[in-house]
Amino acid sequence: MHVHDERLMSDYESFEFEETRRDFKKERKLFTKQDRSKYKKTDQEKIVRPDLKGEIGRVISLEPSTYFILTSDDQLITATLKGTLKLEKTRNNNMIAIGDFVEFTRLKQDQGIITGIKQRKSVLARAKDKHRHLIAANVDQVLIVSSATSPNLKISLIDRYIIATRQGNMDPVIVINKIDLIDPQDPILQEVDAIYSKLNIPVIKVSAYTKEGMKDLRLVMENKTSVFSGQSGVGKTSLINEITSSNLRVGDIVKKTQKGAHTTTKATLIPLLPSGFCIDTPGIKSFGIWELSIEEIQNYFTDFLAYPCKFPDCMHIHEPGCGVKEALENGSISLHRYQSYITLIEEVQNEHHQTR
Numbered sequence: 001m002h003v004h005d006e007r008l009m010s011d012y013e014s015f016e017f018e019e020t021r022r023d024f025k026k027e028r029k030l031f032t033k034q035d036r037s038k039y040k041k042t043d044q045e046k047i048v049r050p051d052l053k054g055e056i057g058r059v060i061s062l063e064p065s066t067y068f069i070l071t072s073d074d075q076l077i078t079a080t081l082k083g084t085l086k087l088e089k090t091r092n093n094n095m096i097a098i099g100d101f102v103e104f105t106r107l108k109q110d111q112g113i114i115t116g117i118k119q120r121k122s123v124l125a126r127a128k129d130k131h132r133h134l135i136a137a138n139v140d141q142v143l144i145v146s147s148a149t150s151p152n153l154k155i156s157l158i159d160r161y162i163i164a165t166r167q168g169n170m171d172p173v174i175v176i177n178k179i180d181l182i183d184p185q186d187p188i189l190q191e192v193d194a195i196y197s198k199l200n201i202p203v204i205k206v207s208a209y210t211k212e213g214m215k216d217l218r219l220v221m222e223n224k225t226s227v228f229s230g231q232s233g234v235g236k237t238s239l240i241n242e243i244t245s246s247n248l249r250v251g252d253i254v255k256k257t258q259k260g261a262h263t264t265t266k267a268t269l270i271p272l273l274p275s276g277f278c279i280d281t282p283g284i285k286s287f288g289i290w291e292l293s294i295e296e297i298q299n300y301f302t303d304f305l306a307y308p309c310k311f312p313d314c315m316h317i318h319e320p321g322c323g324v325k326e327a328l329e330n331g332s333i334s335l336h337r338y339q340s341y342i343t344l345i346e347e348v349q350n351e352h353h354q355t356r
């Protein structure tokens, strides 16, 4: 009798869960629909174009309303954005990101107005105050920098970056800095290796202090545009200084575009020799993923597929016969990895509740 009751209860639970999910999907669809119509034909769409006709340059540094453009003949132009652009109508926090190729007209020798943005081949963005905030554009890979310790390594933040990286059409590379501060056998390093080797995502362990691993980092950056992202204090700038310090030319350009400001307060694009670029960005506290969906989360947690569940559409939360929860209990899936999954699912669910 007791056993029977329990089964009934669990069946009921999963039934209820299914209902909520279905509801949830329906509403989300509706929400996106409304959203799209409201923002139809924004100025953003008109200014971002596949073909630009005028003079073209690349945004290598920016301040709230000033953009520093490097022309193809290495000239530095200070520009503003054409006034007809109404940012309020768009869902973006910012119109232009570092790394953007822009069309501009000259006002003076070294001053101009941006009249168009080249369609981006990739973009790193995050959700910030219900808007999409562009971090960098036209980047090949995101170097997701964490420190082995101080500040502590956060698996969930790495996962967020990876999802946003793929969403934006770039490749993720995990960089663990400050390995001089911990034992090479430290469990956190083993956990990182175990999780990301299954996903075929490279993990580079470095120290900007002892220079260990710097060769590997240089190699992965060769001929590519990489954006360094991560929490504040993990050593992004230290690593970039190390990589680019032997190159005087890079130093010159950085100096010009910095305008005396500290590197950590704004994004900067630095050319690498013989070719490639790297972008330093200010550290962030938390990373919200733009228009995150349940499907997107599930497509990312492919390591969970090795542990089949009783229900094919199991969400691995409280359903009976869940292979993922079993794997968590026997240690095949790490707690950090599972917690990371749960926080992402909860984020989507909270978002859903807020828009009801």
Ligand SMILES: Nc1nc2c(ncn2[C@@H]2O[C@H](COP(=O)(O)OP(=O)(O)OP(=O)(O)O)[C@@H](O)[C@H]2O)c(=O)[nH]1
Residues within 6 Å of the ligand: 177, 178, 179, 180, 181, 206, 207, 208, 209, 210, 230, 231, 232, 233, 234, 235, 236, 237, 238, 239, 263, 264, 265, 281, 282, 283, 284
């Ligand atoms: N022990 C150790 N300390 C490091 C290493 N790399 C950087 N640090 C230190 O970590 C601190 C932060 O380094 P930054 O390079 O400013 O970090 P960041 O990621 O650029 O920080 P934000 O610009 O605020 O986002 C500094 O005190 C560095 O000296 C390392 O490999 N080992």
Ligand SMILES: [Mg+2]
Residues within 6 Å of the ligand: 236, 237, 238, 263, 264, 280, 281, 282, 283
């Ligand atoms: Mg920095």
Ligand SMILES: [Zn+2]
Residues within 6 Å of the ligand: 309, 314, 315, 316, 317, 319, 321, 322, 323, 324, 325
């Ligand atoms: Zn499951």
